[in-house]
Amino acid sequence: MNKDLSKENTSLQEKLARMQAWMKREVEAQIVSIGKKRALKESVKQNAFLIGDEMEEIITEKILLFFSDISLIDLSSDIITNISQSEIQYYFLIHGHKIAPLSITIGYQKVLEALVEDCIVSGFRKFAQKKDIFKKKSGKDALESALSLVIEKWYSLSIGRLYHVLSHIKNNDVQLPYQDVFYKYLEKHDSLKKTLLSKKFLLQLETVVESEVFSTKRHTWNITKKEVALVRKICLWNLSEKNCLMYKLFKTQQII
Numbered sequence: 001m002n003k004d005l006s007k008e009n010t011s012l013q014e015k016l017a018r019m020q021a022w023m024k025r026e027v028e029a030q031i032v033s034i035g036k037k038r039a040l041k042e043s044v045k046q047n048a049f050l051i052g053d054e055m056e057e058i059i060t061e062k063i064l065l066f067f068s069d070i071s072l073i074d075l076s077s078d079i080i081t082n083i084s085q086s087e088i089q090y091y092f093l094i095h096g097h098k099i100a101p102l103s104i105t106i107g108y109q110k111v112l113e114a115l116v117e118d119c120i121v122s123g124f125r126k127f128a129q130k131k132d133i134f135k136k137k138s139g140k141d142a143l144e145s146a147l148s149l150v151i152e153k154w155y156s157l158s159i160g161r162l163y164h165v166l167s168h169i170k171n172n173d174v175q176l177p178y179q180d181v182f183y184k185y186l187e188k189h190d191s192l193k194k195t196l197l198s199k200k201f202l203l204q205l206e207t208v209v210e211s212e213v214f215s216t217k218r219h220t221w222n223i224t225k226k227e228v229a230l231v232r233k234i235c236l237w238n239l240s241e242k243n244c245l246m247y248k249l250f251k252t253q254q255i256i
Helices: 002-041 053-066 077-094 101-129 142-152 159-170 177-188 190-196 199-211 216-220 225-239 245-255
Strands: none
Touching: 053 077, 053 225, 077 101, 077 225, 101 142, 101 159, 101 177, 101 190, 101 216, 101 225, 101 245, 142 159, 142 177, 159 177, 159 199, 177 190, 190 199, 190 245, 199 225, 199 245, 225 245
8 A cells, every 4th residue: 555655656756847847848938939029029129139049048047047946836937927028128228228117127016916916915815805804994094995905806915005014014003904904814824924024025125115116107107227226136136146025925925
């Protein structure tokens, strides 16, 4: 009996390894193809680009290497594609090509918002729905109203709203019902709570929010190259240091 189970486990592990290898090849191919097409559309003079297939592959490999200790199964192809697209366009930008900074930051914003939904909000929503929270009134508080829509209408939670609710919890200033449910959800997930309420994480989140790159400046197209570099550093830390927002959120997905 034990031998049969051992053989079955070995077979399953071999199948998983083959599947992960296949997924890696598929992700790499998709990144190069989609990233190249989208990035080229941003160029006024496409033939002026100095980047070729070799550089695209280097960027792709760098992204995959950075997240190498995270299962490919947990990495949405859309998320990886958005990171790749922004990274390729950032390369173009710093090498003097005409790339709209907004086209880069939108990619980072999409990734962060997807991670917030997958790693935080989806679990919080299920938790809140079991707490009969719908009978509570959100009143005129903007943050309470936003959280009620997240739960009842399946709205997304913006980076700014996330920062404000975490700040309330960090400062022991939770007085309203929806924020209280969010606090209780984090209490149920200690590792997630430690990550989201850590001083470094909150400081990084605050810096992104106060830059207004994902809010006011996105709508006015008033984003500078310096601000792109700042947001990139906080989100990805130049794909060199894993003490960044995206990597931390990716890791929480595997802990919960």
